[in-house]
Amino acid sequence: MENNKKFLRTLLAAAVTTTLCSQALADNAEPIKVGVMLPFSGIYAALGDAGRNGLKLALQEHADDLHGRQIEFIEMDTEAKPEKAPEIASSLLDQHHSDFIIGPVHSGVAMGMIKVLKDKDTIMIIPNAGANAATGPLCAPNIFRTSFSMWQPSYPMGRVALDSAYKRVVTMSWNYGAGRESLEAFEEAFTAGGGKIVKQIMVPFPKTEFQSYLSEIGSINPDAVFVFFAGGGAVKFVKDYDALGLKGKIPLLGSGFLTEGTTSAQGPSAEGIRTTLHYADGLDNEVNTKFRQDYRQMFGKEADIYAVQGYDAGLLIAKAVDKLGGDISDRAALIKAMESTKLLSPRGEVSFSKAHNPIQNIYLREVVDGVNKVMDVPAAKLEDPARGCKL
């Protein structure tokens, strides 16, 4: 009787242990932890949603590249508030031990994240925030960006303005890092060719009452206006510009965000606006066509630049994991693998500079029937100068 009981107990213990061990062996390794720090509420929520959608689409499509490893997503809402960044980034790093941390949208949040994550045991991939500093003075081996630097999309527009024989231009944006850097890049190229910025209008962020500024532009009557606005502000600015009668009389140029994800809300007011950006929904290549189709099917809405950048972050992870055969424990090797990756992105071929910023084409787009059509490529394989980066 006693021996029977002991035997049964041993048998049970053996069975449980074997099951547990075989489970662990079958998993091959732990899942790859991907922390996602994006705004899922507030004014930038649409951008956060798009980035996350793109990321998940890429990792789903390229699941084979992961050599059997699963992805575990840990999503946290930044609400686009810089003050939340350090706490959320620390949590993803120390509490969840994320291998990759994807984020953010807002440049202020990016600065907070970089302070916490720089040179730590995780890879930070920025799928939007364009602050020049992230691949400039604050660059680090473990920080990558699959989006752009504020300088990149705006700089080529300076050349375009000169080629259109504009001599006097008014620039306008919100008075924050992204706005200032965007206008500076345009000014750099435009004034180098002899153009003059007759007035720079900085609107307190996030004010969207533009009437007074637009009336002032009307009275200055420049050859053209160059602006940086995104999201809801871009919608209102374009509509107000048209309503006040400036459209058609004073050409409106912008960094591409003016017409990204906003054309349906802007309606006919957006027609004819020329912008420069590293993507256009009307871009005619195989990868983009398939991407837009898949995105539309999976999420029921049109993809935009924020989705593309999230998608490329996912592609970068998949390609790097593939190169290393699924083992990302050696961070130095992982970084090398990422640095040498060339992405076949919906926006065209993308490689990475020494500062880990994308080297990419900048397209000149014009809104035709609510879609950004590519008119020209004013800058091919443009590399951000990465001023101040020591990599």
Add this chain to the structure above:
Amino acid sequence: MTTSLFFVQLINGLQYGLLLFLIASGLTLVFGVMGILNLAHGSMYMVGAYLAWYFVQQTDSFTLSALISAIIALLIGIVVERTLIQRLYRRNHLDQVLLTIGMIFVFNALQSILWGNDPLGVQVPEAMSAAIPLTEVVEYPVYRIFVALVCVAIAAVMYFMINRTRLGMLIRAGESNREMVECLGIDISRLYTIVFAIGVMLAAVAGVIAAPMSSIVPGMGEHVLIACFVVVVIGGMGSIKGAFIGALLVGLVDTFASVLLPQLSSMMIYILMAFILLIKPQGLFSS
């Protein structure tokens, strides 16, 4: 600044101020009569804008959409007052703040679920899409003039209602002495429901008529709430006349400061508020 530019900026400031009045009037009315500070007031402005967008999509008619949205807002006001606000009358200000802030979160979540987070837009109705040329470059949209006129009309209706009707008399009496009105046999709880519903509807109507000139995004309610508070504090809590004058002041100061003092422009309306409070701590027309 040239004369024509000054004239244009003057119109801009007045039109912005009038819209602010429309939004703020509901807030100050509710506070004056019921003593409730409804922090979710900005959310009703947002609800009005989103409803306007939704019904324009469904019916393709801005007028019809505006009417339906106003009625829905009235109903929301009645329901919210009966279920939630009624519990606040005997409680302290902190409880009011907590409940109404909670309502903001609920409204924001509902907006995200029902209509998503993408920026939305409503086109100006065909009939009013013309513009009046002011200078050789600038023309003034007829729709903005329409909005300004609607605000003035509503202000006039409110003035008439408060000073010349029985309901207005009850409102004024309720503002000065709640308990006495109750003692005189007036059904004060019905009065409160009506006042709250009107207050909420005013904010929603402002959201509806402003929709073609604004961009409909998450968080638009909180944005407008802050300007609203400045207007109400300057004008005097509870005073509709004060809200009118305060709103025009804020509209004009904000507009002219943005072009004359751009570095200070983000602070100007608060500097104005501080200045007025120094001279008149209860606001311009305290009730």
